[in-house]
Amino acid sequence: MSEKPGSPFSRRAVITTFAATAGAAAAAGGALAAGGRDTAPARPSGTERRTEPFHGTHQAGIATPQQRYAIFAAFDLETTDPRKGKRLTTEQAAANFQRLVQGWSAAAERLTQGRSPGPMPFARTEVPADSGIADGLEPARLTVTFGLGPDLFERIGRERDRPRRLSPLPSFGKDRLEAAWSGGEMLVQVCGDDLQTVSRAFRTMRSRAPGVARLRWSQQGFLGMFGDSTPRNLFGHKDGTANPRPGTPEFDDAVWAAADEPAWFSGGTYLVFRKIRMDLPKWDTSTARTQDQTIGRRRYDGAPLSGGHEFTTPDLRKTGPDGKPLIPADSHVALVRDVPMLRRSYNYDYGFQALAEPISAEHDHAEGADHDHGEDMPEHSGGGHSSYDSGVLFCAYVRDPAEFVRLQRKLDESDRLNAFIQHTGSAVFAVPPGVRPGGHVASALFTARSHLLAARARPRHG
Amino acid sequence: MSEKPGSPFSRRAVITTFAATAGAAAAAGGALAAGGRDTAPARPSGTERRTEPFHGTHQAGIATPQQRYAIFAAFDLETTDPRKGKRLTTEQAAANFQRLVQGWSAAAERLTQGRSPGPMPFARTEVPADSGIADGLEPARLTVTFGLGPDLFERIGRERDRPRRLSPLPSFGKDRLEAAWSGGEMLVQVCGDDLQTVSRAFRTMRSRAPGVARLRWSQQGFLGMFGDSTPRNLFGHKDGTANPRPGTPEFDDAVWAAADEPAWFSGGTYLVFRKIRMDLPKWDTSTARTQDQTIGRRRYDGAPLSGGHEFTTPDLRKTGPDGKPLIPADSHVALVRDVPMLRRSYNYDYGFQALAEPISAEHDHAEGADHDHGEDMPEHSGGGHSSYDSGVLFCAYVRDPAEFVRLQRKLDESDRLNAFIQHTGSAVFAVPPGVRPGGHVASALFTARSHLLAARARPRHG
Structure with missing residues (x-):
């Protein structure tokens, strides 16, 4: 997305031209690494061009057929105002949280659908809104999935809206946990079939955080191109054989939130993460x-x-x-x-x-x-x-x-x-559940709350 | 790695059905991860099935169109006999080195051609020769490229065969080098389009080292699927635009060893690595x-x-x-x-x-x-x-x-x-130059030496 002065071509025109005449360019000596061998660099196949929907009942990246690469990043809300150095009130923290997930949701929607990430909050206009590292790359089934940690709800004054089954995991006898790799108030899970687009999406999410939240830890993983077979872990064993199949009652029962959860959480689930x-x-x-x-x-x-x-x-x-x-x-x-x-x-x-x-x-x-x-x-x-x-x-x-x-x-x-x-x-x-068009991640949490506040504020005529 | 009872379908039947009639299978709910969405897991495309030749004038992984993933691993020869704790003689070190590159070459040839890595030295027969993590995966243009560090030649008593232009890099004023990520007597560069096969090949190489050499450092990198375009680095800029094209005189002059190098090194090159x-x-x-x-x-x-x-x-x-x-x-x-x-x-x-x-x-x-x-x-x-x-x-x-x-x-x-x-x-x-069938990496180094020794041993009849 880097904008630069005075381009004779529109971006779209250049891409189209390149795609249409790649062969001619190579023949003319214009393409990199064209000589010598009968192999050519990997080209995007049909798979890489695919996009996953952003909107839906559930967030993408859960029932989505597993992509080949993932970055997991946990963030914590800032506790003080970085400009004034003063401790934030619960209301301020909640406002920061909502602003953050709004920005994240907007950027995630755009990136997963193959568009630029959109404007960057806080930045001067001359600063590019995107790193540009994925310019020319396809979304490759990119998904961005958001989670909320146990400590978040108290922090933003939403204890009563906290999902019923959300509490910190107990410690287990053989755990050797590193604080540096554990916990977190918010999780961003970025998955896709191209590690560079995954890395770019993570960087976009991270770039929306300063002043509001900070990165707590990040982890990145991969799978081989196992196609329809169950992927193998690093012990060489297949991992995921017993998974329920999306769309079956077994899957729904195993994964999606139970009926007794808060209404705003309907369509949600829980993620247990262990390194x-x-x-x-x-x-x-x-x-x-x-x-x-x-x-x-x-x-x-x-x-x-x-x-x-x-x-x-x-x-x-x-x-x-x-x-x-x-x-x-x-x-x-x-x-x-x-x-x-x-x-x-x-x-x-x-x-x-x-x-x-x-x-x-x-x-x-x-x-x-x-x-x-x-x-x-x-x-x-x-x-x-x-x-x-x-x-x-x-x-x-x-x-x-x-x-x-x-x-x-x-x-x-x-x-x-x-x-x-x-x-x-x-x-x-x-x-949280999936995002509806016009909404953002966990927006129902705020709607629910405003209803509640509105109900309280109204005099009862019983 | 978790289990649930009672799948009514055999795996093979499911896969076949899926490939043949993906739509119908999805409708019937019979295919893995088929429910609800119109995407399916990534399948190997033509690119992933490609193999790069192992034998040749030059090693693969240099003029080879750049693959998407790489692991670089530096090793040092052991200085003592691990069983006896005694310091190794130069001759013993040279024998260890040759044994190692023989084992590495044999395994690299097999892996890059899509076969199992072959028997593992040192191990009991009941120990699997391979980690199995890439079972079912294609080579995906896997290459394994070997390099020899400046300190190696003295260590194995081959100072006079050392390539003329090989010496440690000087330090530069702004360097902030970590010893943990620098130097090394031997380098293994593994590249490929599937990170899991790359990871497996690295692990295979590493598993051949114990008793003879030890891992000094390893690094892993990636590129996006830029196809014929120049890849972008993490600053978003294209990186490699000015590269010479393989097969051109410019490439040969820039890359392959000069005529005044030792004969065994003809067809070789140098790799400068900077993190x-x-x-x-x-x-x-x-x-x-x-x-x-x-x-x-x-x-x-x-x-x-x-x-x-x-x-x-x-x-x-x-x-x-x-x-x-x-x-x-x-x-x-x-x-x-x-x-x-x-x-x-x-x-x-x-x-x-x-x-x-x-x-x-x-x-x-x-x-x-x-x-x-x-x-x-x-x-x-x-x-x-x-x-x-x-x-x-x-x-x-x-x-x-x-x-x-x-x-x-x-x-x-x-x-x-x-x-x-x-x-x-x-x-x-x-x-070193490429490997000829029946040879191993740097085998000409040993041939050259034996010739020399043979020449010395023979009485001169002038």
Whole structure:
């Protein structure tokens, strides 16, 4: 969107010309990297050109078929007026919040539909409203999804409108949470099939915050191009096999807000976010049998160890020749079954991080784990590489976060996977319903409130 | 990684049905994630199925049209025998090095051609040879490119075979280098259009190192799907406009090793790697005029400020109505022109990093930079967000790294861009020629040496 003085062409004209005569330009020596090989740079395919609707009953980025890249960013409202240094009143905080989600909603609508992000609040007019890093790129199924953290409602004086099931997650025994990666009053989840458009959208959202809110943490994840197959996590296992299918009653029951929630929250859901580090060297030096018994599935095709194919129901009672259950009772699959949730997780691989504490060996007690890989794997056993940070950004959309809590208590206690993972970040958000044309995210929250205030202000004639 | 009972359909049946009759399947609610929306998950397109050749005169990943994702990883040879704790002799180090590049080459050949990585050295047979995270994925133009650092040759007793132009880069006045992100005896550059296959290939390479070498640093970058257009960096500007085109004499002269290099290095090149942080909030709050004058080009279309289109040669003498050059003499473009190199850089966006020191304001002296954005941008001016780490992984393939050094001295001294960037990592590598079938990376180095040794061992009969 950078505007520059005196362009002889309108932007649209240039793009059209380029698209129409790319071949000719290449022949004329005008195109980059045209010579030498019979491969050409990746070109946007049909998929990349697709757009996801912004308006709807529910926010996009939940039931939306999972995109390949995601950035998650948590923000906190400013507590003081940055100009005067004075503490903000609840009313001021609420006004700031509404202004922020209005700006975010407007920009998100425009970006997801392939337009420029629109004017930037606070800035001088000569400052470009957009970074320009995605000029010429398609939306590539970009979605922007907003969530509200447990502390927000008190902050903006809306305690009574707070969704009933929204409260901070309890701590679990094996958690090694970093404050730097946890919590947050607001969440922005940006997903898309082009990481550069995702990065641009995140930057746009961030650029709307100064003076009103500040970035608390951000995380970014990816998936391979698995097409119709279930994506694999960094342990090589399929992740999301048991997800309910959008549009089914199972999905609606597992994900969308219950009937007893505040009216403004109808069509909403909750997002449980956990940053889970994976000890890849340890996993990679475990035997295939250990790996599969830890999960309870075969890595190769995702079938449960009780037999069948990926989508066969695990049979926890089926035993092998030794009389033991084929699926160990403390395997991950045995523990997590029957908990309905929509998992929409992403892999992450950050390289070395100074922040991250090494995954200690002290919780390494899983029965099936290998302990004898030290001798021929000196880097793993003794090396300084335990601060390597990769794993999964676990995301579960649920009707009730208490379901996750109940499950996590079980997992925390006995999951074999605990020998290979560590939860280092945690957050939970109420995800408001979708935006109606002309509205903004959580606008019903303000409508509801004004009604209430209006009702109070009116004398009753009962 | 969570489970629910009772899917009535087999996975394969569902997939087949979906591909054949997506509409009908959606109507029947039978396809994964089909409900409610008219979009489907991304499917591999023709691009993703492409493979790049592994064998050739030059290594792949240099003249190869730039892929969308890259991981750069530097390794150092172990100096002691991990089993005995004894310091390795030069001969032992050389043997370790050769064993490592043999294993790396074999795995790289297989992975880039869409096969499994092959057996893993050191490991017990029950340990899977592959992480499995890319099972079912296409190579997506995967390439693996290897480089050798300045310190390697002495370490393996091959000082006399060291490429003539390989020596550590000097330090520049404005460098703020982190040891953690600099140097390295060996480089592995993995590029591809699917980040998950790139991540898997990196992991495969890393898994071949224990006992022989250890990871020193790793970095990962991305580009948008710009198709035939020049990619944009995180300042929104096109990056790589002036690159020579593969297959032209200009390219060959700029990139491939000179005739006076050791014979084994014929067909090789050098890679200069710089991790360059960008101060995005500062950039984003500068005016469009400041941004363009800093670069010397219009962000919008990449044309030089002297006029024309992206590929027009910048005219440094052309002046505006005020009599001043349209392209400022200290703009980036004015300084970097006429330095022939193949830039193959990637954007990076790591979020907050504890390691990174904040970009200080002390080198903020560029004439054109804005200094008055503090008041309405409190987050930027006073916030704790300066440790946000994003920027560019600058990669230049050159015939002679001294060309880069000469350029960087100029830039370090007067580039307007210095107000917005900071070099925080630095490395240089000799990149051996391509691999012949049956050989491995740098195998000619060993052949050359054996010839030499053989010649020495033979009595001379003059």
